[in-house]
C-alpha cells in the first residue's frame with residue numbers, strides 16, 4: 001500500500017535553510033531496509049519489486065543550502081566523475097567542494113574545476129557536511145578508522161566503494177551516523193551515469209532526496225534496497241566495461257574487414273551511443289528493437305546467429321552474475337578488505 005508524502009517542511013539537518021518541494025512515494029516495504037532486502041531477494045523476477053524504487057519528482061529539484069559543503073575522500077576516477085557531474089547543475093559552486101588524496105597526481109583536474117584540494121582527510125571531514133568516500137574498497141576501513149572521531153550526526157557519509165555494506169560502514173563510524181551507499185558508474189563524467197543508492201539505518205528519506213537531487217546532473221539516479229546495489233555493480237558499475245569490450249570487438253570486426261581503425265572505433269562508439277539512446281528513449285524492449293533491424297534473410301539475422309553461436313548472451317549474463325558475486329564477496333570479507341595491500 002503506497003502513501004504519498006509531500007514535503008515542504010524545514011529540514012533540520014541543514015538548519016532550516018533547505019526548503020525542499022519534493023514528492024516522495026513511500027511504500028510500506030521501504031520503511032525498513034531488512035524488509036526491502038527480504039522482498040528483493042524473494043521476488044527478484046517479479047516486476048512488482050520495481051515498486052520498491054523510491055521516486056522523487058526530478059522536476060522539483062531541491063534548493064541547495066548555501067551551508068552545504070561537499071567533500072571527497074579519494075581523488076580518483078569516480079570522485080572526479082561525480083564532482084564534475086554535480087558541479088554541472090550550477091547549484092553547487094566549486095568553492096563548496098573539497099577533495100583529499102595522499103598524492104597530488106589527480107589534483108590538477110579538480111583544480112581545473114575550481115575545487116579545493118588537500119592531502120588531509122581530516123580537513124575534508126572538518127570542513128564538509130556531505131562527504132563521499134571514494135577510495136578503493138580495501139582502504140575504506142583504514143580511512144574511516146582515522147576520520148571516525150570527527151564524524152558527527154550532522155554529517156552525511158556516502159560510500160561508493162564496491163561491496164562495502166551499510167552494516168560494515170556503520171560499524172566503522174560512530175553510532176547514529178548518517179550513512180548512504182551509492183553505486184555510480186563512469187559515465188557520470190558526461191552526465192550519463194546510472195546510479196543506485198541505499199540509505200543506512202539513520203539516513204532519513206530527506207537525506208536520500210538531498211543525495212538524489214545533488215546527483216541528478218550525473219544521470220539516472222534511483223534509490224532501492226541494499227540487496228540491489230551489488231547487482232547494480234555487476235549490471236552497470238562494471239557493465240560499462242562490458243559495453244566497452246563489445247564496442248572494441250565491433251570495431252575490430254570492421255578492421256578485420258578492411259576499414260581503417262580510427263574510423264571503425266569512431267563508428268563503433270556512435271553505434272553504441274545511438275543504440276543506447278534509442279533503447280532508453282523509445283522505452284521498447286531490446287528484443288523488439290532488434291527485430292526492427294532484422295530484414296528476413298538479410299545481414300543482421302546472419303550476424304545475430306553468429307553471436308548466438310559464440311555464446312555472447314550467456315557470456316554477458318555470466319559476467320553480470322560473477323561481478324555481482326564478486327561485489328557480495330567483497331562485502332562478506334571486511335577483514336580482507338581492510339588488510340589487502342592493492343592500490
Ligand SMILES: NC(=O)C1=CN([C@@H]2O[C@H](COP(=O)(O)OP(=O)(O)OC[C@H]3O[C@@H](n4cnc5c(N)ncnc54)[C@H](OP(=O)(O)O)[C@@H]3O)[C@@H](O)[C@H]2O)C=CC1
Nearest residue numbers: 074075076077078101102103106134135136137161162237
Ligand atoms: N571506477 C569506476 O568505474 C567505479 C568505481 N567505484 C568505486 O569507487 C571507488 C574509487 O574507485 P576509482 O575512483 O576507480 O579509484 P582510483 O584508483 O581512480 O582512485 C582512488 C583514489 O583514492 C585515493 N586514496 C588512496 N588512499 C587514500 C587514503 N588513505 N585517503 C584518501 N584517499 C586515498 C587515491 O589517491 P591518489 O590520487 O594519491 O592515488 C585516488 O585518488 C572504489 O571503491 C570503487 O569500488 C564504483 C563505481 C564505478
Ligand SMILES: O=C(O)[C@@H]1CCC=N1
Nearest residue numbers: 162233236237238239
Ligand atoms: O571494478 C570495480 O571493482 C569497480 C566497481 C564497479 C566498477 N568498478
